[in-house]
Structures are given as C-alpha cells and as structure tokens.
Amino acid sequence: MPTAPSPSQPDVGGAIATARGLVKTYGKGTTAVHALAGVDVDFARGEFTAIMGPSGSGKSTLMHCMAGLDTPTAGTVVVDGLTVSSMNQRNLTKLRRTQLGFIFQSFNLVPTLTAAENITLPLDIARKPVDTAHFDAVVAAVGLADRLKHRPSELSGGQQQRVACARALVSKPSIVFADEPTGNLDSVSSREVLSFLRASVDDLGQSVVMVTHDPVSASYAHRVLFLADGAIVAEITDPTPDAILEVLGSLNRKAAA
Numbered sequence: 389m390p391t392a393p394s395p396s397q398p399d400v401g402g403a404i405a406t407a408r409g410l411v412k413t414y415g416k417g418t419t420a421v422h423a424l425a426g427v428d429v430d431f432a433r434g435e436f437t438a439i440m441g442p443s444g445s446g447k448s449t450l451m452h453c454m455a456g457l458d459t460p461t462a463g464t465v466v467v468d469g470l471t472v473s474s475m476n477q478r479n480l481t482k483l484r485r486t487q488l489g490f491i492f493q494s495f496n497l498v499p500t501l502t503a504a505e506n507i508t509l510p511l512d513i514a515r516k517p518v519d520t521a522h523f524d525a526v527v528a529a530v531g532l533a534d535r536l537k538h539r540p541s542e543l544s545g546g547q548q549q550r551v552a553c554a555r556a557l558v559s560k561p562s563i564v565f566a567d568e569p570t571g572n573l574d575s576v577s578s579r580e581v582l583s584f585l586r587a588s589v590d591d592l593g594q595s596v597v598m599v600t601h602d603p604v605s606a607s608y609a610h611r612v613l614f615l616a617d618g619a620i621v622a623e624i625t626d627p628t629p630d631a632i633l634e635v636l637g638s639l640n641r642k643a644a645a
Contacts, residue, residue, distance in 0.1 A: 404433040404563050404595045405454055410463035412449050412618075423449040424460070425618035431563070436589040436596045438606035438627075440636065441615035442643070447599050448567060450615065454597065455488055455565045456480045468562035485514045489556030489564035493571035495548040497540040503547075504536040507554045516559070526554045529592065530584050546577025553584055557594060564588075566598040570605055582608040603632040614639060 412424040423446045431437050431454075439447045452458035454465055456472045465473040468487060475483065484490070497506045507527070508518050527533050530550040540548050549569060556564050566585065570578035586608045588594040598609065606612050607629045614622040614635055622635050 402433055403430040405431040405465070405467045405597070407450070407454060407466075408464045410450070410453060410465065411461045412446070412453060412458065413461045422618050424453065424463075426463070427618070427620060429613065429620060431595065431597055432611075433595050434589060434593050435611060436586055436609040437598070438609035438612045439597065439599045439615065440601065440603075440606055440612055440632070442639070445615040446618040447615050449618075451565050451567060451597060451599050455490065456483055485510060486516070486559065487562045489559065489561035491549070491552050491556050491564065491566040491569045493568040495540070495545075495552045495572075497548055497551060499540050502537050502539055503532060503543065503551045506540070506551050507536075507558050510555060510559050514559070518558070519560070522560065523558055525592070526557050529587060530554045531580075544577065545573055546580050549573060549577065549581050550584060553581060553588075557588060557592070561594075563595040563597065566596060568600055569598065570600070570602070578605065603629040603636070606632050616643065 407427055407429050410424050410427040411422070414421045414423060427450060429450075439451060441447045449458065453460045454467070454472070456475065460473055463473065464471060467483075470483065472480070472483065498509065501509065508523070511518050527536065530553055532547065532550055532554065535543060535547060540551070543551065569585070570581055573581065582605055585596055585598065589596055589610070598605070600606050607627050609627065611623065611625045612627045612632055613620055616639055621639065624631055624635060
C-alpha cells in the first residue's frame with residue numbers, strides 16, 4: 389500500500405466551492421431515498437479535500453451535485469462565484485468544459501489519440517488555445533514527457549490515469565473533482581497518482597475534492613469529511629490512515645447500535 393506524505397499547511401484563500409441546504413431525493417413517497425439531507429459545506433481554495441463514508445452515505449452524490457453532474461432537489465451550490473445549482477444544461481456544459489476538471493475511476497481516454505492529444509482534448513473541444521508553458525508544467529509534474537506520443541494501449545494503468553489527471557488540470561480549472569481515482573490501480577500506481585494530486589495542490593495551487601473509500605488514499609488530503617445517511621457527521625484535518633480508520637470505526641459502531 390502507498391504511504392502518506394508528511395502533512396503541510398496549504399495556502400488557502402477562502403472557499404472555492406460551497407453548498408447550503410443541499411438536498412437530493414430519488415423517488416417519491418414511501419420509496420423515496422434521501423441521498424443528501426440538507427448538507428452545508430465549504431471546500432477551501434488551494435486545498436485537497438477527501439470525502440469518505442459507507443456505501444449509500446451520499447459521498448458521490450455530494451460530489452456530483454457540486455460538479456453540476458447531478459441536480460439537487462433543494463439547496464444551493466456555488467463554485468468560484470457561479471451558482472451551479474440554478475444553471476441550465478447549456479451553461480453547465482460550458483462550466484464543465486472551462487472551469488471544472490474531472491478524474492474518474494475509469495480513465496476515459498480516447499484510444500485513437502496520443503497522450504498529448506488526450507490531455508489537450510478539453511481545450512480542443514472548447515476551442516481554446518493551449519497554454520504551452522502550463523501544458524509543459526503539468527506534463528512534467530505527472531512525469532509523462534517521454535510518453536506524449538504513446539496511445540493509451542501503450543501505457544500502463546498508472547500512466548493512463550496520470551494522463552487523465554493532466555487532462556483535468558491543463559485547462560486551469562477552478563476545482564478538480566476526483567471520484568475513486570485510484571480504484572483500478574495497484575499500490576505503486578496509486579501512490580504516483582495521489583502524490584501528483586497532492587503536488588498539484590501544494591505546488592500548482594489547484595483545488596481538489598476526491599471521493600474515496602480507502603483510508604490511505606484519503607490521508608493524502610489536507611482534510612477529510614465523513615458522510616453518513618446524507619449528512620456530514622465528522623471532519624479531521626492533517627489526517628493519518630489510523631486517525632481515519634478510528635473515525636470510520638466509530639461511525640460503523642454507531643450505525644450498528
């Protein structure tokens with residue numbers, strides 16, 4: 389398993405994303421499922437935040453609502469001064485292309501494109517010029533300078549996910565959302581990707597929100613939020629795997645009581 393880096397204080401300049409009274413309900417009547425039950429949360433600028441909780445706790449739903457991938461039933465989501473929760477689909481699409489970065493468990497690379505072409509794809513779709521200096525900085529940070537002409541089939545799983553990370557950062561998004569980004573990786577590749585995500589925050593000033601079930605992965609973050617039954621029930625800063633396991637154990641004991 390990967391080991392966690394030493395904690396350090398991020399350069400935080402206020403909240404980059406906030407939610408107030410966030411409710412998400414699926415279904416109606418007696419079959420309704422309340423995935424989020426009035427969540428209030430701030431995600432700090434220039435900080436790496438992990439979201440944890442048991443299956444069905446609402447962690448992925450929270451991230452999807454924050455990222456404009458799902459529409460809340462009630463409440464407000466604001467990202468970098470823009471009210472995401474009231475946007476129409478056209479504006480949400482523009483927002484996702486220009487100001488949000490995404491990293492998923494499945495790498496979602498285009499097999500016929502090279503690594504370099506996959507990285508610049510969001511900019512190409514948005515018809516925005518590539519900042520070559522920033523592109524070079526991101527490529528150097530993920531250690532892919534000698535793999536840019538390779539297609540996904542010629543890359544390892546860890547390299548493919550690092551391409552996906554670079555793609556998420558190349559457009560200089562306000563915030564990056566990562567959903568179980570190391571779920572398909574071995575421990576060595578996981579450490580590479582998590583170290584890069586942490587470095588993107590500490591060295592590049594990026595803001596990252598990651599959903600994970602793994603305490604070691606979460607320990608790379610500056611802060612860990614814990615959800616249960618659609619609500620934030622605990623929070624720790626400068627986390628260690630042991631501290632995270634202790635909180636998860638406490639939540640499991642409460643759920644079983």
